[in-house]
Amino acid sequence: MSALYFYLFFIVYPILAMWPKIFKKAGRQTWEAFVPGYNYAIANKISGQPWWWALFLIIPGIHIFMWMVINVSLIRKFGKVSVVDTLLGIFFPFVPMYQIAGDENAKANYTTDWENAKQVAERTAGDHIVLFLSLPILGHILAYTLGAAQSKKKSKKSKIKEWGDTVLFALIAASGIRTYVFEPFQIPTGSMEKTLLVGDFLFVNKLAYGPKVPVTPVSFPLVHNFIPYLNIKSYVGVEKLEYTRLPGFTDVNRYDVVVFNYPSGDTAVYDPRMPFGLMGHDYHGLIIGEAQHQFQLANQNNFNKVNELKNKLRERIYTDSTITNPDSLYDAKLEEIKSKDFYVDWSTFLDELEKWKAKARYEFAVNKRTYNQGSYVDHMGVIPRPVDKRENYIKRCVGIPGDSLEVIDAQLYVNGTPAPIFEHQNLRYEADRNQLASLVGLMNRMGLEENRDYRVSYDDQTKAFLFLTAEEHKELSQHITLTPKLDEDVAYYKNFDDVEMKINNLSYYPKHPDVHNTSTNFQKFYIPRKGDKIQLTRKNVIWYKRVITAYEGHTFEEKDGQYYIDGELANDYTFEMNYYWMMGDNRYNSADSRVWGFVPEDHIVGKASLVWLSKNPNGGFRTERFFTWIK
Structure with a gap:
């Protein structure tokens, strides 16, 4: 539904809600209820609230909540403070408004008698409803704390007047700041190490590039797409806006650290047991994995027959010492196996890729399950995500509209020029495990952590991988040999048409069998610019x-x-929008644009500006990182 309908509703609502009669009972002029905007300011005055609160009705993302505050405050001025009245005032305000309009004795001078136990209990219960809907659990704590500070005498104003409404308004103001000015953000993964560390808490500056007007403004305040612990959506789609960005101070610059909505999050597999309620963020990557499983499952018997014949063929040829060229003979005999009616291999999967992806989508959406590590896992199906409710990600913008990018042997090239290596950027090296063992004391003094900064190779136990900044590499290379570690090269495969390589290509953007990309070698491509x-x-x-x-x-x-x-x-x-290319500073442990591609301008949230707190996941705080600027 367009936002225009909401604003039209706000205009006609005071008439439909009998405000002309209610205003008259409050000692105001009847005509004041008919003037759009002005009538809401007068309603606030009647309620004892600042008139300018009405201005918040024009701000998407806040307007519906401000409308609720005005309704609740107005009916409370006429003595409707109970739980039922409060709920009606929030969700069905016509009911209490009609009751007030039709009550000949209604007057806008109700004040809670703090010496009347019944009134106090009724008022407190209503306040709990307001606070719980705005701030679950903590709302109750605030209610008791603030309630204890109130005056108990009817003739005196309470120390914290109308604290239920006041806290709700404060929450709305905080929601406005979060939506349009800056937003706190926590680093959950190591993809930006060591520029940003797991446990860093950031401020994201939304004014830098211009704040986005919410696409789904009717949303629970101060949360993103799910309400914590309840595992329910925090937003409803009854009102949807077109992408609009207010003016900012600058454009997204090359090498800025940027927070953005996850581009591959337009669809997600919902599982409340998982972090963020998702079974992996990359739905399209999950589809490819499930498609492979569906193909394997459908052809398992044939795979078993083919593998049995291959094993027997290998055993016969490679154990016979009289055969002078076993490889050639094996290849020749393999052609006989391929001629069998039951023969199937993964080239068939690639030929019918869209068919198997369709089966995978059916499995996710209809059967609501996925195959994972040997067994099926049930979940709650597929959910679409509007742009502003996709997961927040943080990476470094290494390419802006109009740039051409390429990665050669782990070196990023932007428009043919090598990109800078940033001070805290992680590079990957290979070392001899025995040599590394002799440097544990030095690495501890350098603050290097096992599994995060160095670990033993899974494939070859004699080797170890290290993830180091340029300074760390300079220090350690004085003691041991460090060799840059790249992904497997095209030469790893028999030829460019190797099936194994084509399947591996599905892991990297553009996720096409014929485009060979890895994290350390990426073909040259162009980043679209609006109007190109x-x-x-x-x-x-x-x-x-x-x-x-x-x-x-x-x-x-x-x-x-x-x-x-x-x-x-x-x-x-x-092209109708500008696009960007994002990569993590921890280049070898980062799911970034190399996996899911371009980031559209309407996904940009803001610029990561300041680390205001840093909590070490292993315990304690990193005080040296408090209030440090992000570079």
Whole structure:
């Protein structure tokens, strides 16, 4: 529903809610109830609240809550303070408004008699409802604490007048600051180490790039997409706005540390048992994994037959010393196995990739389960996520609109120029495990932690991997040999068409079998800029189809070698938004744009500016990081 309908409702609501009669009972002029905006200011005056609170009605993300505050405050002035009255005032205000309008004795001068136990109990219960709906559990604590500080005499104003409404308003003000000015953010993973550490608490500056107006403004205050502990959505989609960004101080600059909504989070697998209520953030990666499982499951008997024949063939050929060229003979005999009717291999999966992905989507959405480590895991199905309610991620923006990027042997190139290595950026090295064992004391003094900064290789126990900054590398390389560790090269595979390589390609953007990318070698590509026009070629479609469909909202079809956008034949496409490329400073332990691709401008949340607190997950605080700027 468009926000316009909400604002139209706010305009006609005072008339529908009988405010002309209510205003008259409060000693105001009847005509004041008919003037849009002014009538809400007068309602606040009648309630004893500042008139300017009415201005918050125009701010998306706050307006509906301010409307509730005005309603509750107004009916309380006429003595409606009970639990039922409070709930009606919040969710069905027409009921108490009509009751007040029809009551000949109603007067706007109600004050709680703090010496009357019945009135106090009634008022306290109503205040608990207000605070619980705005601040669960903590609201009760505030109610008791603030209630104890109140005056008990009817003739005197309470020390904290109308504290239920006041705390609710404070919460709304805090929600406004969080939405439009700055927002606290916690680092949950090590993808930005050592620029940012797990346990760092940040302030995200939303004014830097301009605050986004919420797409789903009707949302529970001070939480993101789920209400903690209750595991229910914090927002409703009854009101949806178009993407709008208010003016900011600057554009997103290359190498800024940026907080953004997760691009691959447009769809999510909901499981309240998991962190953030999600079974992994990358739904599209989960689909590929489940598609592989569905293929394996459907062809398991044939796989078993083929593997049995292969094992017998190997045993016969490689144990016979009279065979001079076992590899050639094995390859020749393997062709005989491939000719069997039951023969199946993973090239078949790639040929029918979309079919198996469709089966995976059905498994997630309808059967509500996924295969994980040998067994099925039930969950609660698939949920769509609006842009502003996707998970918040933090990475370094290494590419801005119009840039061309490439990664060669772990070195990022931006427009053909090597990108800088940042002071706390992690690089990966390989070392001899025995050599490393002799430096444990030195590494402890350097603050290097096992499993985070160094660990033994899973594949070869004689080797170890180290994740080091440039300074740490300089120190340790004086004592042991450190070799840069890259991902497997194309040469690892038999040839460019190797099936194993093609399946591995599905792990990296653009998740296409024919585009070979890894975390340390990434093909050159272009970052779209608003207004850029591209020709629709096979290569461009592979890289930008998701941009056209998921982010810019068009349908895309390929028929007989031609492309159709929104049902019309198209030879080219003009981008409607700017895009960015984000990478973690912990380059080898970071799920970033190399996995899920471009970040649209409407996903940008703000600039990570300040670490205000840092808590070590192993205990204690990192006081040296308190109130440090992020670079």
